[in-house]
Amino acid sequence: MQDATPPEPRLLKNRSRLGHKLRYALTHPQRIVPHLRRAARDCRLRLKHRGDHVGFYRAVMASDTARSPEAAVGGVPSHARWLAIGQMQYDYLVAHGLRPEDRMLEIGCGNLRAGWRFIEHLEPGHYYGIDISPDILIEAKKTVVRYGLQRKLPYLTPVDDLKLDFLPDAAFTVVHAHSVFSHSPLEVIDECLAHVGRVLAPGGFFDFTYDRTEGHEHHVLGEDFYYRTETLVRLAAKHGLVAHFMDDWERLPHGQSKLRLTHPVAAS
Template identity: 60%
Template sequence: MVREADFVKKNRSSLSHKISFAVKNPGKVPRYARRLARDTWLKWRTGDDHLAYYAAVMKSDTARNPEAAVGSQTHGRWVALGKMQFTYLKKHGLVPSQTMLEIGCGNLRAGRLFIEYLDTGNYSGIDISRDILKAARRTLAEYGIEAKRPSLSLVSDNRFSAFPDAAFDVIHAHSVYSHCPINVIEECFVHVGRILKPSGHFDFTFDRTEGEEHQVLNEDFYYRTETLVALAEKHGLKAEFMQDWEELKHNQSKIRITHPA
């Protein structure tokens, strides 16, 4: 049974939550208002293409601070979250000979560790943001890992058309689909099974709610676990809620996708 964690109890889109937050955090209200204005403008400019909209969000955020753009407000937090992701997958059997795709690789917060650990040429990273990929290449140079020949590619959808069938042992997406509406997640599920090896697994984090599914600022999307499990099964995939990730007390939950036995 999935246990409810403290971070899944609030509907952040509700008026009562917004009022309560404003009363408790008056100093954050101006920042929220500026973000609301910016996101409204970007949404109007990009229309119904959510990935184009979020690429514009990333462009704006990366210009200020690439580490904050991927969700780390301090460098120490950037290092810690990267290590958390790496340690978790290594604990779950990641070995250097395996091939790995990181969806939404960002500026290689975890990717730098995967690249260093995996055999040369075994890491591929994709992202919808040209700007954050420039930051990723700076990370490669800073940590001296260009010789491991990672592949970093700009994409505009979730079809993975650049990759052959059964290309990857491990596919990983951290804090990617937590920013996506359900149609974008479904596009991933339609295509990800093709590039995943029969024995491989695809891990992704999501913002979990046990109440009404909702979104905030078109940036953060909250789903019930059963919604995502059913969607994966609709497309012939097996989905498992990862309780041991929950115990790490990260503020997102994790689901593992595999091929049915």
């Protein structure tokens, strides 16, 4: 771990530009038709949920979950990959201090790709998962049953924003969000960071991943968002949180970057 200074630039290209799309299409012709179908679907959903990104992405998740619950969470191509990405998240957090006695909030828990391992590791009642998609939370409940984790009493709750106003102060020693901010416009991230410090216990930490760019910040189809690290670091500071760039996370096979936020006292 180091202070929020990322390593060498990883992404300079702007995936929203027509030139990039044409070059990508020429090298991946088999993906043209699926992309056009997704673009048409997203256009229809954006018109239906105009100005409401959470409503739009909830509809995206409903559509994706209906086709494949596992693919809906990060677009994983197989069950083996779904398991591997969950294992990677779990191993990383355990190596970085996740203890059975911790109280954990997972933002965007999905169908518990990593969550079932967290639930198994933590003491009963110490895992709280939230997601904007009721459809994916139904799949999360099925995951709890599949792995026999009922005795662990996990909490799974749908939300319609990231204000976290229904949760008590300083309730969680660990907050985790994997592939959430990579699908969020800046105002949604700002809302989360404005409130997560209240529910984060002293000495606790909030880990989140994001799609990092060292070039122009942009999005693709209103689904995938690319941010400069300094943008998120400044946003965290605005809300009284200190950011650390997790450089060892960069060496893992996942494609995203990770920041850890703490209260200032814990960072001193």
